Amino acid sequence: MTYPSDLADCTATQLLQLYRTAQASPVDATLAVLQRIERFNPVLNAFCHVDPAAALASARRSEARWQAGAPCGELDGVPTSIKDLILARGWPTLRGSRTVDARQPWEVDAPAVARLREAGAVLLGKTTTPEFGCKGETNSPRTGITRNPWDVSRTPGGSSGGTAAAVAAGMGPLSVGTDGAGSVRIPAAFCGNFGLKPSFGRVPAYPLSPFGSVAHLGPHTMSVADAALMMNVLKRPDARDWTSLPPDATDYTVGLDDGIRGLKIAWSPTLGYARVDPEVAESVAAAVRQLEALGAHVEKVDPGFDDPLDITTGLWFVGAWTVWNTLTPEQQAVTDPDFRAEALLGQRYSALEVQQLNLRRGALGSHMRQFMQRFDLLATPSVAIAAFEARPAGHSAMDPQAMLGWTPFSYPFNLTQQPACTIPCGLTRGGLPIGLQLVGPMFGDAGVLRAARAYESVRPILRPDLSRLA
Secondary structure, eight states, X not given: OOOOSSGGGOOHHHHHHHHHTTSSOHHHHHHHXXXXXXXXHHHHOOEEEEOHHHHHHHHHHHHHHXXXXXXXXXXXXXXXXXXXXXXXXXXXXXXTOTTSOSSSOOOOOOHHHHHHHHTTOEEEEEEOOSGGGOSSSOEETTTEEOOBTTBTTBOOOSSSHHHHHHHHTTSOSEEEEEESSSTTHHHHHHHTOEEEEOSTTSSOOSSOOTTOTTOEEEEEESSHHHHHHHHHHHTSOOTTOTTOOOOOOOOTTTTTTSOOTTOEEEEOSSTTTOOOOHHHHHHHHHHHHHHHHTTOEEEEXXXXXXXXXXXHHHHHXXXXXXXXXXXXXXXXTTSOHHHHHHHHXXXXXXXXXXXXXXXXXXXXXXXXXXXXXXXXXXXXXXXXSOOOBOOOTTOSOOOHHHHHTTOTTTTHHHHTTOOEEEEEEEEOTTSOXXXXXXXXXXXXXXXXXXXXXXXXXXXXOOOOOGGGGO
């Protein structure tokens, strides 16, 4: 195995091998990552909270365990960050919102954070999010604009934009994001990461999202093997999440390199309704040809459903209205104008209309479960466009098209709860990442990882040139 010269550019898998062979220590790696954060976070604004003292103390404990030959878990000593929608003991969870008072006890770890601590991960801090994770770009009145390390004039996407920017820039090889309509996959595609939205319930959550059962938690990494490692940790049960799936004995690292020869892949360039930028379409089509060259049987076919944008945004706006009604008038007055607009759109829905949306969602889920009986995977673009301009909160009027119309491949699979990933498959002529999305049947997370790893084996994930940010 060859290693980058800077430990901040190592994957988690590489760091763990360096620790095993005593070629580097968790303290060395954490110092390198903290230096990277100190240098580039002022430019990218990927972190809203960094705790160097706690990270180094954790790294020293990990180093002692490695020196004693007794690492405590699969991720012992690996620098890791947490999206600021996810509770972490001792740190404020601001949710990108001026409505949250940081001066209160923060005594609870969400399940994902608890499992990462148990596995020995070195927690660095919290990554930026738009207010309450309300949109597919990362800006908010509280934390400002987060920027893309490939081009700082562009957005990293959202709502896990800080997470994606941090991982791409080497500010920790692992991070946890959330995905309610594409919020892991959009920023991973825009920033050139690997991002996975697991099957709903595979990664326990607490508290559950006010936006309902479209909300998933998943890993952001710069290698598929790292995501498989993370999934082995994140999927462990937690009784606080009554929607979570039963314990799963799958080791996602086993069989990861078995390839995709003989797998049946449905290839849908538009899902039957999307308009896709020609550069994106060309790059993703080439990636699908590569899957075929790796031995998969590819059939060009649309899954046969209409654009469910109105289902997604209707349910989302009702969720925003629900959150809005937990706020005082004083808090409502300082919210992000985009969140405020979503909430007021949600106010318009009657109980009957919400029930009708849920029934249509159920029909879509049933349709896709039946469609996936014929295929092992569905391949699409991850996002229809490359990263657009980084803009302030409230830059334009909020409506369904403005919110999600440019990411027509992401939100359907939140509605259906299927596992889906994005993996980089090229760059635009302007040097911006393009993503290939692989969607699996429900509970087919291991197959999604295996297919992504097969593609990665012939098209390794690239990092941006950070010298342009100096």
